[in-house]
Every structure is written in structure tokens, then in C-alpha cells.
Amino acid sequence: xxxxxxxxxxxxxxxxxxxxxxxxxxxxxxxxxxxxxxxxxxxxxxxxxxxxxxxxxxxxxxxxxxxxxxxxxxxxxxxxxxxxxxxxxxxxxxxxxxxxxxxxxxxxxxxxxxxxxxxxxxxxxxxxxxxxxxxxxxxxxxxxxxxxxxxxxxxxxxxxxxxxxxxxxxxxxxxxxxxxxxxxxxxxxxxxxxxxxxxxxxxxxxxxxxxxxxxxxxxxxxxxxxxxxxxxxxxxxxxxxxx
Numbered sequence: 287x288x289x290x291x292x293x294x295x296x297x298x299x300x301x302x303x304x305x306x307x308x309x310x311x312x313x314x315x316x317x318x319x320x321x322x323x324x325x326x327x328x329x330x331x332x333x334x335x336x337x338x339x340x341x342x343x344x345x346x347x348x349x350x351x352x353x354x355x356x357x358x359x360x361x362x363x364x365x366x367x368x369x370x371x372x373x374x375x376x377x378x379x380x381x382x383x384x385x386x387x388x389x390x391x392x393x394x395x396x397x398x399x400x401x402x403x404x405x406x407x408x409x410x411x412x413x414x415x416x417x418x419x420x421x422x423x424x425x426x427x428x429x430x431x432x433x434x435x436x437x438x439x440x441x442x443x444x445x446x447x448x449x450x451x452x453x454x455x456x457x458x459x460x461x462x463x464x465x466x467x468x469x470x471x472x473x474x475x476x477x478x479x480x481x482x483x484x485x486x487x488x489x490x491x492x493x494x495x496x497x498x499x500x501x502x503x504x505x506x507x508x509x510x511x512x513x514x515x516x517x518x519x520x521x522x523x524x525x526x527x528x529x
Contacts, residue, residue: 287425287447287529291521292325293488295345295431297449302393302423306335307358308449309431311489312350317343319455319489323523333358335391339431340403340416341366344455344489361389361396365414385417395422399442401433403462420445425529428476432485434462439475447529448478451485453501466501470508473516480517480529481509488523 290298295309307330314321333355338346340363348369351360356378360370364382371380381389383398390396396419403416421427425446432451452469459465464472466483473481486501499520506518519527 287427288526289447289449289482289521289529290526291482291484291523292330293321293323293523294455295339295451295485296325297429297482297484298330299421299427299429301421301425301427304334304392304394304423305332306337306391306394306421307333307354308337308419308429309339309345310336310350310354311344311347312353313347316347316489318491319344320491321489322487325524327353329524330354335396336360337396337419337421337429338362338366339401339418339429341369341414342432345431359391361398361419363398363414363417383417385415393423397422399428400436400438401431402436403432403434428478430464430472432463434464435468435472435475437475439472443475443477445476445478446480448473448476448481449484450481450505452483452505453486455489455491466504467508469505470512473509473513478516480519482519482521482527484521 288300297308299306312325312327336358359379361381364384385400388397399418401416401418418430427447428445429449450469451464452466483502483505502520509518
């Protein structure tokens, strides 16, 4: 298994010959947010699937989605298909899921799971739930999207890899998100072999600057105290991690 963090919640996961991309947000600027480290979508290459956790602008960016492999199947929370099939969107294979439902992608099983996060996309009056995903093949990978702690995380254990959000893009982190300490607490529920912090150091409301690694480092320190058996791998933009 190999993963490559492309910033924020965008991760390329390669497992059992299948290439999955999570929450593709690739642009240098999204609304008022500016990206610290550029990404070239041409480096992503062929994709088999795209996992979209929810409809917020920093997780479902339609211009970014248009830039990635149009042959990839897109998995979304139920209710978001009208956004993807709007007049400016290319018709592509889209699978809608509710929490508790699953789908197959080659040898992998894509399990949609609950996320504790308010996910309405207000400006377009679209409302749908937020999801996380557990991808099952020869390894079990949990992509949390945006979520807070919830008791059902225990049902997802054990895992080989947990991709956990540990920060946001502004000075405040409202309810429905994990900060570094709460993300470390989640490890005691999820029991992953390896945890990788995401959703940090990429977008901010200020001018573009170098990524701030402090949320990831704080998560690693908290994890060492709370869940010492979990290996934490802090990613670097665009650098593959083999597991």
C-alpha cells in the first residue's frame, strides 16, 4: 500500500492495484482560501475512484474534480449528485451512498460510515450528510473526511491505516472537527496500526506561506502519550509513503 498526501484532505491511496483519491481540492485559491504548496494534477495520473466526504467547499471543489481522471468512479454522500451533474459537469460514473451502505471497486469494498459533521452547502441550498469511508482490501483504510469524535468509531476497528483530520484552515476550529488532541483520542477507538494526520498546513485565509506543521506535530506528541502502540507518520506534500 502506498499513499501520497497532496494537501488538506486530498490523499492518493494505492491499494491492491486500485488508485483512489480523497476529497480532491487542488487549486491555488478556493474562495477566500489560499494554498501554501502548489500541486500539479498531472502528477496524480490514472485514477479508479474518487471519495468525496461531504459538500463543503474545501472538500468538494468542482473545478478540481474536473481536472482529475474522468474515467474514475466518484463516491459521494447521497444528495450530492445534482452538483456533479450540473450543466458544467461532465457526466461520469457517480455512486451515492448513505452511512452503512457499501459498494465495490475492483477488488476493494468501499464502506460509507458516519461522520459527526454538519455538511450543508448553504449557497447552493444542497444538504446531505457527511461521510467517512473504510476501504477494505488486503488492508483496511479509514478516511475520516471531516468529523468529531463519535462512539461508533469503535465499530471501525481494527484498521491498518487511519487518515485523520487534525486542524482546519482558520484560527478557530468549530464543533464537528478534530483538533490534534481529539484526533489522538480517536486512536483509542479506531486502533489503527498507522495514523497519518491530514487537513492541516495547506489552506489559510492569509497570503500563501510555508505549511505550518505544528498541528501534525502536536497530534504526534499526543498520540505518543495516548496511543503509544500506533505509529504516526507525518506526511510531506507530494512525497509517497509506503506501508
